[in-house]
Every structure is written in structure tokens, then in C-alpha cells.
Amino acid sequence: MQLKSFKINKPILNIKALNNTLYLRFFLKRFYYSVSAILIFFTGTGCKKFLDKEILGNYPETEFYQTQQQAVLAINAAYQPLAFYTPQNRLWVFGDVASDDAAKGGNAGDQADIGLIDDFNITPINGNLEDEWALLYEGVTRCNIVLAKVPPISMDATLQARILAEAKFLRSWYYFTLINIFGDVPLVLTPLNADQLQVPQSPMTTIFESVIEPDLIDAAMHLAPAYAGADVGRATSGAATALLAKAYLFQKKWDQAASAANQVISSGIYSLMPVYNQNFNVNFKNNSESVFEFQHLSGQVPFTGNVLNQWFAPAVDGGYYFDAPTQDFVDEFEKTSSGLYDPRLDYTVGRDSMPWFNGEIFSKDWSPTGYLTKKYQQPFSEISKALKGDGSVDYMAIRYADVLLWYAEALNELGRSAEALIPLNEVRKRARESYLYDTFLPGYGTVPDGLLPDVTVTGQDDLRQAIRHERRVELGFEFHRYFDIIRYGDTYAIQALLDKPNFNYSINQHFPIPQSERDRNHALH
Incomplete structure (x- = not known):
């Protein structure tokens, strides 16, 4: 990555840059400093945004990374690239729009690069590739700085260990997301100068086994199981173990995946919320179902x-009505013989003539597919129309329901299908029993006959399909679907994406590395 570097005589670190990039409430409430500074933040494209960036301001680097408070500031800033308070975070484009669950939506000519991903007419100059690559490596870089600069600080040893564990967890998250989107990527584990950035890709297996797995194991040992007050939202030991389970699952390491998922389940910390849409x-x-959650605050x-x-x-x-659900996604939901749908459908999707937010009735004319997702949307009583883009709903990146379904999947692949029914049916039970707790559901107080009965099949193939179905309806529009489709293999993927004639499994398992990155980093193959 042969990049331009900011030339200054003294490297200086901007404390306000760290301050301005944190989204977590524990930082917003505790550590806001009125420091006048220059903020070099997400300008330009590609690697220029992260790997060679010197953070400028009015604190010489020799005067920063000196205190416990500054160590906390540094780790807080490492959380920022997770959040959806910039349109640059296009995880939903890769997870939803590329899949069979969603179409681009929006006006026909708006955000054309998203439409090109929807149609699998993808070239390396697509702006979504640039944005996501830059954002994720920004996160990697901030974690690397923490891991390099915090160990020499004289501070409380327990807090120091926790901060380093948070950095390892976050770096694992960023690399896990990078390799699932782009495949083999450059592995950078220390802060580098511009003249060190000709870095070739490392194989996905290497990144999993030499970084993600050991870092998550170590992080789980030093992170707290839960936090209180202003620290709620930080990565926990359960989050590290859950992400480790997911990493094993994506590699088809079924024994390790089942063990790690069961460790989260057996902790007793997590439980399903009574009503699905409370998440x-x-x-x-x-809430009790949240294993790891990206925090947002409005105003x-x-x-x-x-x-x-x-x-x-x-x-x-x-x-802007993007990420519009497809008919195929809607048709995936089960219904009773009397025509009553799985309640998760109307918790997830706006449908014609059905209640919407703000006392409105949804119209199919509001979307090019006839549907819109309800997730991450709020009524005007919470966020006014004038401030529509300043939402306060979090993104639950790992839910306990997800962990239960990972566990079911791993057990089934191990041939332990009867055991796999237990976590699978726990998820279905919560969905149908929303009728016992949600006063807005018609017929509240009684579970309708025949709604989402327990799965009883124990044949491995049949149960595999049942688990995959359950993941699709339970986790719809939470940006997981495309990655599931790909890891299920070519036969499944080709069938799922029949309506995308340009899709080619051998080519589209991963997205191309941005062209601007290749132009700078000639070590890429």
C-alpha cells in the first residue's frame, strides 16, 4: 500500500479525534474534552483513510499514551468504526442486498453502486467496496495502536488487561468481517509507516488460526462477563466466546463451534426476550438477549x-427506502392452516395494508418491491421527521438467538441431531409465544393453534434445512444472510440466488479488493 503520508515534524495525536470518534455512552458521558484540534478523519479513499494516517492535533504523541485515562480514550475510539452513524458503513449492502432477502430499493438511479452489487455487476471501483474496506481497516489500525501503545503505560493492571482484551476482540471482529467480505486480505498487526505498507494478502485460514482464534481465546480470559452503568456496551467475555464460536462455525470446525456456543449458553447470562421485536x-x-451490540445515541x-x-x-x-425485502423473503415465513403468519414477519417487514409506524397503514407503493424492513426504524415520537437520520436504536451484532442456532447447527453437523432440536425449538418457542406477551398482537394472550410447532425431524439433511430456514426468518435484515448463503456451499447458493443471473459462486464468494487499494499496494496478488 504505497500511500501518501502527512508530513509533519512532530507526530502529534489529537485527543479530540479520539473523543469525536467514540459512539459509546460510557465515553460520551465521561470523557468529553473541549480541545481545539484538526481532525483528519475519513477523507479520501482506500488505505489512505487508515493505515498510514497520523492523527493530527495539539497533543504531541510523546505526551499521549501516558495515562490510564488516555488508554481508555484510545480503546473507546477503536469501537467507532463499528457504528452506523455514517453512511460509509455498508455492512447491510453486503449482508442483505447481495442476498435473496433484499433488493437495493430506493429511487432507480440513486446509489447506483448498490444496484450493481444487487445485480452482481461488481467491479473493483464500486464505492461500497472502498467504503467498507476503509472503515474496517480504520478499526484494525486503531486496535493495533492500542495494542502497541497501552502496554508501557503505568496504570491499573486489571484495567490495562481489559483494554488490551477489548482491542483483541475488536480487531478480531474487523478481520472476521474483512475476510468474509473480501476473502484473503493483508494482515497488519502493528502500526506501520507508509514505507512499510506493501503487504500481500494472507490466506483466510492463516488469519483465522493465527489471529482471530487466539486473540478471542485470550480476550475471553480478560474481559468481564458483564458491565454496569457507563461501561455497558463494552465487549464482554461472552461476546468474545460467541464470536469465537462463529469463527469456528464458518470454518466448519463443528466440535469447537459447539463447545464455544455451549459455553455462552451455559454461562446463564443470556436469555431470549419475551417478545421478538423488543430487540x-x-x-x-x-437487554438479556444482547451478546454484543453497537451503541447509538441521538442528539x-x-x-x-x-x-x-x-x-x-x-x-x-x-x-430513502433502501434494503427492500423481496417476495422470496416474505414467502419464507410459515403460516397456519388458517393463514396466520409467523409473527416475526410483521415484526420485520412492512406489508401492504398492515400497521406501520406513526399510526400509518403501510402501502406497497412505498417500495419498489412492495415491502420495507421495520428493523432500525423508529416512530416520530422517538425521532422526529426533521431528525430522521439521527436514530437511537442499536445494532445487535450478536444475539443469543444467533448463538442458539449456531449451537443447533454444529450439533446437527456432528450427527447429534436429537440434541440440536433443543436450541432450535427454543428459538421457535419464543417466536410463537410473543402472542403471550405482546398486547398489540391480534388474539393476544393465546398462542394460535398450529403456529410454529416444534421441529421433530432428526434426519441430518432435513434438520439442516430446518435450521437454515430458522436462521433466515429469525435473523432477517440483520446483515447475515449473504454470508450464510456462501458458507452453505455452491449448491445452496446457486439455488438461493437464481434470480441473480450474474451470480457465479466461484467468483462471488468474496467481493473484489478495491482498485484504489491495488493501485497503491503492488504486493497484492
């Missing part, structure tokens, strides 16, 4: 809101 309600942030300076509240909303509500 997407601002009044139930960081903050610097901005820390969730822009998806506007990007996914209909035009009548001041939105």
Missing part, C-alpha cells in the same frame, strides 16, 4: 445516531 426497540437496549455532538433510521424508511416518513 429492535430503543426501550430495550442491551449528540459529535453525531452518534443511527443513520439506518432514515436509509430504510419510506419517503413519506422522510426516508
Whole structure:
């Protein structure tokens, strides 16, 4: 990555840059400093945004990374690239729009690069590739700085160990996301100068086994199982173990995946919420089902809101109506013999003539597919139309339901199908029993006959399909689907994406590395 570097005589670190990039409430409430500074932040494209960036301001680097408080500031900043308070975070494009669950949505000519991904007409100059690559490596770089600069600081040893564990967890998250989107990528584990950035790709297997797995194992040992007060939202030991389970699952290391998932389940810390859609309600942030959650707050300076509240909303509500559900996704939901749907359908999707937000009735004319997602959207009573892009709903990156379904999948692949039914049916039970707790559901108080009965099949192939179906309806529009499709293999993927004639499994398992990155880094193959 042969990059331009900012030339200054004294490297100086901008404390306000760290301050302005944190979205977590523990930082917003505790550590806001009025420091006048120059913020070099997400300007330009590609690697220029992260790997060679010197953070400028009015604190010489020799005067920063000196205190415990500064160590906390540094790790807080490493969380920032996770959040959806910038449109640059396009995880939903790769997870949803590329899949069979969603179409681009929006006006026909708006965000054309998203449409090209939807159609699998993808070239390395696609802006979504540039944005996501830059954002994820920004996260990697911030973690690498923490891991390099915090160990020499004289500070509380337990807090220091926790900060380093948070950095390892976050770096694992960023690399896990990078390799699932781009495949083999450059592995950078220390802060590098511009003249050190000709870095070839490392194989995915190497990144999994030499970085993600050992870092998550170590992180789980030093992270707290839970936090209180202003620290709620930090990575926990359960989050590290859960991400480790997911990493094993994606590699088909079924024994290790089952063991790690069971460790999360057996901890007794997590449980399913009584009503499914409480996981997407601002009044139930960081609830018992949340294993790891990207935090958002509205009305903050610097901005820390969730822009998806506007990007996914209909035009009548001041939105752009992107990430529109497909008919194929809607048809995946089960219904009873009397025509009553799985309640997760209407918790997830706006359908014609059905209740919407703000007392409105949804119209199919609001979306090019006839549907919009409800997740990450809020009524005007919470976020006004004038401030639509400043949402406060979090993104639950790992839910306990997800862990249960990982466990079911791993057990089934190990030939332990009868055991796999238990976590699978726990997820289905919560879905149908929303009728016992949600007063807005018609017929509240009684579970309708025949709704989402327990799965009883124990044949491995049949149960595999049942688990895959359950993942699709349970986790729809949480940006997981395309990555599931790809890891299920070519036969499944080709069938799932029949309506995308340009899709080629051997080519499209991963997205191309941005051209601007190749132009700078000639070590890439």
C-alpha cells in the first residue's frame, strides 16, 4: 500500500479525534474534552483513510499514551468504526442486498453502486467496496495502536488487561468481517509507516488460526462477563466466546463451534426476550438477549445516531427506502392452516395494508418491491421527521438467538441431531409465544393453534434445512444472510440466488479488493 503520508515534524495525536470518534455512552458521558484540534478523519479513499494516517492535533504523541485515562480514550475510539452513524458503513449492502432477502430499493438511479452489487455487476471501483474496506481497516489500525501503545503505560493492571482484551476482540471482529467480505486480505498487526505498507494478502485460514482464534481465546480470559452503568456496551467475555464460536462455525470446525456456543449458553447470562421485536426497540437496549451490540445515541455532538433510521424508511416518513425485502423473503415465513403468519414477519417487514409506524397503514407503493424492513426504524415520537437520520436504536451484532442456532447447527453437523432440536425449538418457542406477551398482537394472550410447532425431524439433511430456514426468518435484515448463503456451499447458493443471473459462486464468494487499494499496494496478488 504505497500511500501518501502527512508530513509533519512532530507526530502529534489529537485527543479530540479520539473523543469525536467514540459512539459509546460510557465515553460520551465521561470523557468529553473541549480541545481545539484538526481532525483528519475519513477523507479520501482506500488505505489512505487508515493505515498510514497520523492523527493530527495539539497533543504531541510523546505526551499521549501516558495515562490510564488516555488508554481508555484510545480503546473507546477503536469501537467507532463499528457504528452506523455514517453512511460509509455498508455492512447491510453486503449482508442483505447481495442476498435473496433484499433488493437495493430506493429511487432507480440513486446509489447506483448498490444496484450493481444487487445485480452482481461488481467491479473493483464500486464505492461500497472502498467504503467498507476503509472503515474496517480504520478499526484494525486503531486496535493495533492500542495494542502497541497501552502496554508501557503505568496504570491499573486489571484495567490495562481489559483494554488490551477489548482491542483483541475488536480487531478480531474487523478481520472476521474483512475476510468474509473480501476473502484473503493483508494482515497488519502493528502500526506501520507508509514505507512499510506493501503487504500481500494472507490466506483466510492463516488469519483465522493465527489471529482471530487466539486473540478471542485470550480476550475471553480478560474481559468481564458483564458491565454496569457507563461501561455497558463494552465487549464482554461472552461476546468474545460467541464470536469465537462463529469463527469456528464458518470454518466448519463443528466440535469447537459447539463447545464455544455451549459455553455462552451455559454461562446463564443470556436469555431470549419475551417478545421478538423488543430487540429492535430503543426501550430495550442491551437487554438479556444482547451478546454484543453497537451503541447509538441521538442528539449528540459529535453525531452518534443511527443513520439506518432514515436509509430504510419510506419517503413519506422522510426516508430513502433502501434494503427492500423481496417476495422470496416474505414467502419464507410459515403460516397456519388458517393463514396466520409467523409473527416475526410483521415484526420485520412492512406489508401492504398492515400497521406501520406513526399510526400509518403501510402501502406497497412505498417500495419498489412492495415491502420495507421495520428493523432500525423508529416512530416520530422517538425521532422526529426533521431528525430522521439521527436514530437511537442499536445494532445487535450478536444475539443469543444467533448463538442458539449456531449451537443447533454444529450439533446437527456432528450427527447429534436429537440434541440440536433443543436450541432450535427454543428459538421457535419464543417466536410463537410473543402472542403471550405482546398486547398489540391480534388474539393476544393465546398462542394460535398450529403456529410454529416444534421441529421433530432428526434426519441430518432435513434438520439442516430446518435450521437454515430458522436462521433466515429469525435473523432477517440483520446483515447475515449473504454470508450464510456462501458458507452453505455452491449448491445452496446457486439455488438461493437464481434470480441473480450474474451470480457465479466461484467468483462471488468474496467481493473484489478495491482498485484504489491495488493501485497503491503492488504486493497484492
